[in-house]
Each structure stands twice: as C-alpha cells, then as structure tokens.
Amino acid sequence: MTAIRLNQKLKRIEVASLEIENEIVFSYFDQLPAKERSDALFRAIYIGVLAQLEDRLASFLAKTESELGVRLEGLKQIFEMKKEIFYKTSVKGAAAEEDIAEFLVEFVDRRGWDDEIALTGSQPGALKRNKTGDIVCQINRREDLRIGVECKFDKSIRLGEIEKKDVATRRFDTVWSQLLETTVNRAGKVSIVVLDSALIDPGVLSKIESVGYIKHIGFVAIVDSQSGNFSNLAIAYSLARDIALGSIREDADPTILAILIRRLLSDMDNYVAMRKNVEKIISSSQDILLQLNKSLLMVEFTEQYLKRFLEEGGLSGQDLLDFYMAEEVREKYSAIEKDILSLVG
Secondary structure, three states, rough: OOOOOEOOOEEEEEEOOOOOOOOOHHHHHHHOOOOHHHHHHHHHHHHHHHHHHHOOOHHHHHHOOOOHHHHHHHHHHHHHHHHHHHHOOOHHHHHHHHHHHHHHHHHHHHHHHHOEEEOOOOOOOOOOOOOOOOOOEEEOOOOOOEEEEEEEEOOOOOOHHHHOOOOOOOOOOOHHHEEEEEEEEOOEOOOOOEEEEEEEHHHHHHHOOEEEEEEEOOEEEEEEHOOOOHHHHHHHHHHHHHHHHHOOOOOOOHHHHHHHHHHHHHHHHHHHHHHHHHHHHHHHHHHHHHHHHHHHHHHHHHHHHHHHHHHOOOOOHHHHHHHHOOHHHHHHHHHHHHHHHHHOO
C-alpha cells in the first residue's frame, strides 16, 4: 500500500512510492511527452480531489453505468469534471489563455503565416503594473506589427460604449477599456477581446452575436471554449491581421465589414457542421472496427480452449481460470484498440 504522509508544517502531501494499474490512466500518460507527465499527474490529482469534494463522481457513475461502456464513462467523467472546474474556479483564466494561444498557433500554421504567438498575461506591458493583453501575436514575426488578444471569460464584462460611460462611477473593465488597454499596453496595431458564449453579459451578446468590430477600437470574438469552437476567433484574427498589414483601412465602412463577416460566419458554420458529421462517421467506424476485432479475438480464444477440451477430454482448474480471465485477449485487444484509435488524430 502506498505510504502517504501529511506534512502539517508545510501543508504538503508526501508520497513515498506510487504505482497505478489502470488502463485509462496508463493510456493517458503513455501519450504524453515525459517532461509533461509530472504536471499532468498534479492536475489529475487536483481534479480528482475537487470531484470528491463535490461528491459528484458516485452519482455520475450510477447514472451512466447501465447506458455507457467503461471507456465512454471515463471520457464523460473527464469532460464533466473539466467543465465544472473551468467554470467554478480561477483555473478558467489560465486555461482559456492557453487554449486560445494553442488554437492561434495551429490556425496561423494552417494558413501558412509566419506569425509568432506568445502568452504575455503574466508580464506587465507599456502601462505601469498593467498586464492587460494575454496574448501577443507578431505578424511575420515583426515587432512593429502586433495584434493583442485579451481573454475575458467573465459575465460582469459590459460593452462599455464611451457615450454611455459615467465618469463618476468607479472604474471597471469593459470590452472597450480592454481593447484600448491591450492596444496601448502591448503596442499593438489592432486588438481582439475574446469572450465565452457561456460566460457573457446578455447585453453584450444582444449586440455582438459572434464577431463584432468597433471602429478604431478593435474586434470582439465570442467563442465556445468547452466544445472547442474557436471559429469566430479565426475570423476576427484574419480581419485584424489584414488591418494591421494595411489590406483593410481602419476607416473601412463597418456596414460592409459586417456583411463580409456574416458571409464568413455562414461559410464557417457549414464547415463546422460538415466536420462534425465526418467526425461522427469516423467515431462510429472506429467503434465498429473495435467490436469486430474484439469478437474475432474471442472466437479465436474460445476455439483454442474448445480444441484443448476435445483433445484432452476436459479443462484443468488453471485452464478454466485462464479462460475466465481472458488476459491474453485483453492484451491483444489493447494493442489493436490503440492502433485503431490512432488512425485519426
């Protein structure tokens, strides 16, 4: 049994040795680079503790046990716990920035652009003690061509139009203030504020449904971080990049720009819908392949013991145990499962 010691003075848990035998856990860590495994283990323990505190794990398993297989149960647990932690703790800020930065890196790479994407949310900028501007994107790696990105996953953020600002009230963050601060603080040509569809003020959503452009101020992109849909950010970034490069003038007619954005959104929605359909087909095909291979392995395994029974006139206690446990099938199936699931990234 693993020895766990609580260091009361340092408020620290100390584990002398730790070994975990679990297929899902092993598969997850097996796919991670060695240098990332320590951090991943810490996050996994942290998530697990939060789940225990909320006492949701047992009720979740009871609800899904009769409907889902073990593998799907594991995936659903991870998704639900990740979503709960994301929305209920301060983890969401850092997690959002990392996800958005990762998306932008992949997006500019697909487009063939040589833009450098850097996380800057922990670093002060040009303004004194100001860290506004979570991500800085250098177009073609040029210091003088920057796009600043601020992630505000907070329901309290209002639009903050200048004509409605009451100078007598205390200062608070708005979409306008964050765009302006990001531009100045990160020396950007253009800025983007990213909002989450599940964490957004209704007043902002009523005026900006997907992508918005505030003339001379910047862009607003509304994303769905939990489903991984950042298509609106892709559109906002592309337009901001064109403005920074001078392809679109800052005094461009916002009405025409809105028409172009709506067309882009329509095309993007079609793309996302088709991709989801293809992913469903792929997932279904993988499930069929897995089931077929499992059945074939069981037929071959059972045939092996049937042959032994006919030749020897019976099976020993060890034979019956081996047949019941079917470890041979499990090992072969695990290797086949990994190959099939790796066919699509």
